[in-house]
Amino acid sequence: MNIDDLIVGFDRALRTLASASTSVRPYPAEQAESADLGEDEMAHAAGLMRVNHSGEICAQALYSGQAMTASNPVLKGELDQAAREETEHLAWTERRLEELGARTSLLNPLWYAGSFAMGAIAGLAGDRWNLGFLSETERQVEQHLGGHLDTLPQGDARSRAIVSQMRTDEGRHAQMAEDRGAARLPLPIRAVMRMTAKVMTTTAYRV
Secondary structure, eight states, X not given: OOHHHHHHHHHHHHHHHHSOOOOSSOOTTTTOOOOOOOHHHXXXXXXXXXXXXXXXXXXXXXXXXXXXXXXXXXXXXXXXXXXXXXXXXHHHHHHHHHHTTOOOOTTHHHHHHHHHHHHHHHHHTOHHHHHHHHHHHHHHHHHHHHHHHHHSOTTOHHHHHHHHHHHHHHHHHHHHHHHTTOOOOOHHHHHHHHHHHHHHHHHHTTO
C-alpha cells in the first residue's frame, strides 16, 4: 500500500458518499412497467431498495479496502473492475429510490467506514483469504437479493428488474473469486458476517 492507494481510496469514498453514481450499462428497469402500487407496497419496496443501496455502499468500501491491501496486482485489477460494476448498482438503486419518492440511508457513512475496515483486514490476510471473503460476501448478497425477489410486490416490475440483474452480477463476482482459488472461510466468520449484515439490513430498511 502506498500514498497513491490512499488517495484513490479517499477519492472513491467521497464519490460514493457525496455524489450521484452513474451507469454505463442500461438501467434494468427502463422497459419495465409497474402496476399501481398501494401505499404499503411502495413503502416496502422503498425500504428494500434502501437496503440494497446501503449494501452497494458497503460493497464499494469492501472492494476499496481489499484492493488497497491486496499484494497481487492482477487481483487488484479484478477488484477494481467489480467495484465499477457495483457503482452501477448504486446508480440503479438511487434512481429507483427517487422514483419511489424515498431517500437513501442516513447511516451510509457508518456502513462505508465499517466495511472498508473489514475489506482492508481481508486484504492483509493474503490473496486466498481475500478472495474467500469476497466470495462469501457475494454469495450472502446473492441469497439476500433472492429473498427480496420473494417479498417485493409482484406488480413492482421495475424494482424486480433491478434486483434480478444485481443478483446475476453478484453471482458472477462470487464465481470469479472461487475460480481464482478463494479459501472457504471458517463457519464462525461466516456466521459473524451474516449477523453483521442482518444488523445493517434491518436498520437501513427504516433509517
